[in-house]
Amino acid sequence: MEKVFGIPEGMNDKKTAFCPGCTHMTAYRLIVECLNELGERDNAILCRPIGCSLNADGSFDIHTIQSMHGRASAVATGVSRMNPTKTVMSYQGDGDAISIGVAETLYAANRGEKMTAIVINNQIYGMTGGQMSPTTLIGQRSTTGVRRADDTGYPLRFAEWLGQLEAPGYVARAALYTPKDIMQAKKFLLKALRCQKELGRYSYIEFLSFCPTNWGVQPKDCLKYCQENVLPVFPVGEFKSCF
Amino acid sequence: MAKKEVMQGNEALAESALRAGCRFFAGYPITPQTEITEYLAAKMNDMPDRAFVQGESELASINMVYGASGSGARAMTATAGQGLALMAEGMSQLADAQVPAVIVDVQRGGPGNGGTAPSQGDYNFVTKSLGHGGFHAFVFGPSTVQETADMVYEAFDIADEYRCVVMIMTDGMLGHLIESVELKPYRDLKALPPRPWTEKGNPEGRKLQICGGQPDIELEKARRIEKIYEKWERELARVEHFMTDDAEVILAAWGTVARTAKTAIRKLRAEGHKIGLIRPITIYPFPVAAFAELDEKRVRHLITMENATPAQFHLDVKAALGGKPIPLSTYHRGMGSELSVEEIEEQLRGLL
Ligand SMILES: Cc1ncc(C[n+]2csc(CCOP(=O)(O)OP(=O)(O)O)c2C)c(N)n1
Ligand code: SF4
Ligand SMILES: [Mg+2]
Numbered sequence: 001m002e003k004v005f006g007i008p009e010g011m012n013d014k015k016t017a018f019c020p021g022c023t024h025m026t027a028y029r030l031i032v033e034c035l036n037e038l039g040e041r042d043n044a045i046l047c048r049p050i051g052c053s054l055n056a057d058g059s060f061d062i063h064t065i066q067s068m069h070g071r072a073s074a075v076a077t078g079v080s081r082m083n084p085t086k087t088v089m090s091y092q093g094d095g096d097a098i099s100i101g102v103a104e105t106l107y108a109a110n111r112g113e114k115m116t117a118i119v120i121n122n123q124i125y126g127m128t129g130g131q132m133s134p135t136t137l138i139g140q141r142s143t144t145g146v147r148r149a150d151d152t153g154y155p156l157r158f159a160e161w162l163g164q165l166e167a168p169g170y171v172a173r174a175a176l177y178t179p180k181d182i183m184q185a186k187k188f189l190l191k192a193l194r195c196q197k198e199l200g201r202y203s204y205i206e207f208l209s210f211c212p213t214n215w216g217v218q219p220k221d222c223l224k225y226c227q228e229n230v231l232p233v234f235p236v237g238e239f240k241s242c243f
Numbered sequence: 244m245a246k247k248e249v250m251q252g253n254e255a256l257a258e259s260a261l262r263a264g265c266r267f268f269a270g271y272p273i274t275p276q277t278e279i280t281e282y283l284a285a286k287m288n289d290m291p292d293r294a295f296v297q298g299e300s301e302l303a304s305i306n307m308v309y310g311a312s313g314s315g316a317r318a319m320t321a322t323a324g325q326g327l328a329l330m331a332e333g334m335s336q337l338a339d340a341q342v343p344a345v346i347v348d349v350q351r352g353g354p355g356n357g358g359t360a361p362s363q364g365d366y367n368f369v370t371k372s373l374g375h376g377g378f379h380a381f382v383f384g385p386s387t388v389q390e391t392a393d394m395v396y397e398a399f400d401i402a403d404e405y406r407c408v409v410m411i412m413t414d415g416m417l418g419h420l421i422e423s424v425e426l427k428p429y430r431d432l433k434a435l436p437p438r439p440w441t442e443k444g445n446p447e448g449r450k451l452q453i454c455g456g457q458p459d460i461e462l463e464k465a466r467r468i469e470k471i472y473e474k475w476e477r478e479l480a481r482v483e484h485f486m487t488d489d490a491e492v493i494l495a496a497w498g499t500v501a502r503t504a505k506t507a508i509r510k511l512r513a514e515g516h517k518i519g520l521i522r523p524i525t526i527y528p529f530p531v532a533a534f535a536e537l538d539e540k541r542v543r544h545l546i547t548m549e550n551a552t553p554a555q556f557h558l559d560v561k562a563a564l565g566g567k568p569i570p571l572s573t574y575h576r577g578m579g580s581e582l583s584v585e586e587i588e589e590q591l592r593g594l595l
Contacts, residue, residue, distance in 0.1 A: 065313050067336075071302065075310035080310075081296065
């Protein structure tokens with residue numbers, strides 16, 4: 001019988017430390033699959049952040065450089081400038097890319113570094129246990145308070161923002177929710193990586209991701225929660241495309 | 244013999260770094276370092292296989308250096324004062340991941356915004372721990388433009404050999420001083436020593452995994468690195484003894500203060516006074532033996548001088564002396580006004 005689903009080459013079935021229902025690992029899987037399809041996995045370097053993405057330790061086979069919290073886009077800049085023929089990626093959380101590292105993310109985009117920034121937007125600080133992040137929704141609870149526009153401001157729509165810059169070649173947001181969403185996410189990611197590799201331009205892709213643990217939402221209820229609360233604030237789609 | 248050129252300290256440093264094989268530089272403007280960044284901005288992007296980036300901050304710059312060096316290239320940044328403070332996190336990560344880098348601190352006043360005048364006030368910060376967690380960089384303290392150029396050239400080799408951060412600590416005076424200098428030749432980028440642990444030259448084809456923070460190997464790694472520091476302290480500390488053979492009064496100073504002091508010492512020697520200078524050339528590893536082995540029957544007084552208040556270098560000299568019964572005192576100022584030849588001379592006369 002033909003095998004239609006399995007572990008892609010470059011990943012293993014090692015148990016990871018992610019919570020049940022977390023979709024970080026879906027993002028890693030898409031990265032590995034896309035790199036495999038482009039024949040780039042051995043030629044890729046991934047700059048990893050500090051955040052829940054560390055829970056994937058040992059489960060994927062890509063060259064990695066561990067970056068400090070928020071600095072992955074700067075690290076990727078150095079890697080990319082010295083290795084222009086590589087596929088260079090940063091993998092960052094919303095806190096990492098849009099709060100503490102917002103300058104590094106923005107400037108890498110504005111310089112048009114030849115890299116792909118992959119940002120996991122779960123509207124929360126996952127790793128440190130549920131504090132408010134730059135994308136936490138109005139009215140959403142966090143361990144550092146409920147977001148209210150009058151004192152903590154609004155969730156930052158970073159993809160929309162980067163989409164207005166001149167230098168980036170591809171800017172998109174996709175969701176890691178339903179199988180259909182995930183297929184779209186993969187399509188977008190392939191474009192992002194090709195934009196970098198084939199056209200030598202900067203790509204930014206934001207993945208909307210579940211964090212059942214820190215949202216206090218059961219994994220089975222996450223989809224409904226996101227359809228009602230997240231997607232109206234963070235619409236999926238392409239904000240800029242060089243294709 | 245190579246031709247001598249007349250160059251400013253900052254420019255000689257930048258040019259010498261290029262010759263040593265520096266392929267990547269990222270930096271952010273700050274007085275009195277800016278000429279290094281400007282010099283490299285003008286040259287590097289036109290040179291094959293090299294790149295210059297003006298970072299959006301010192302935070303970004305040090306992390307770009309980390310990425311460039313971690314993936315194969317000799318890399319450098321230069322900063323001063325508060326810029327170095329912003330790089331602390333990144334320097335700590337370089338140490339943890341054992342990624343080499345050359346970092347230049349053209350010291351200016353502090354704390355806080357300080358002033359742009361020369362200072363030696365970053366001494367403790369740089370020699371004791373450049374960031375959180377506890378680690379050392381190999382630290383050079385040049386006192387002439389020639390030494391600055393030679394040290395930065397050598398720094399890249401030391402950084403690669405020990406997979407560490409090598410610091411060059413100059414200051415606004417040395418950075419802006421114009422002197423004649425003989426530069427070493429350009430290195431062939433393709434003939435630089437291999438770095439098997441970066442992906443590019445990895446002979447085993449293993450994946451590049453530059454990280455840190457894996458508990459099972461952290462302690463073992465820390466102990467291994469501690470052994471490297473011990474080796475540096477045993478074998479690599481450098482010091483200049485200037486007219487100390489028969490000296491009864493000895494001045495200890497580093498960097499530009501030592502340079503100024505030499506003029507005062509020559510003058511007093513010409514008058515027949517038995518006076519000399521001990522100048523640490525590496526300030527970490529600190530040349531402990533130079534002080535520990537002083538003959539207390541001959542040396543009547545040891546005085547330290549530095550451009551910093553409170554005194555910092557003084558404490559290392561005191562520790563190196565190890566309780567030896569030689570009277571020790573300090574004369575220091577800094578905070579935007581350097582020690583002059585005249586006042587150094589006056590202070591030394593008071594001890595004769
Ligand atoms: C300089 C610094 N400050 C704070 C931290 C602590 N910290 C680690 S991860 C994190 C937040 C991670 O949130 P996010 O980037 O959204 O990633 P997630 O875990 O949600 O995927 C914080 C604040 C740190 N590692 N470094
Ligand atoms: S805390 Fe949230 S982001 Fe982190 S592993 Fe758990 S579900 Fe995923
Ligand atoms: Mg998050």
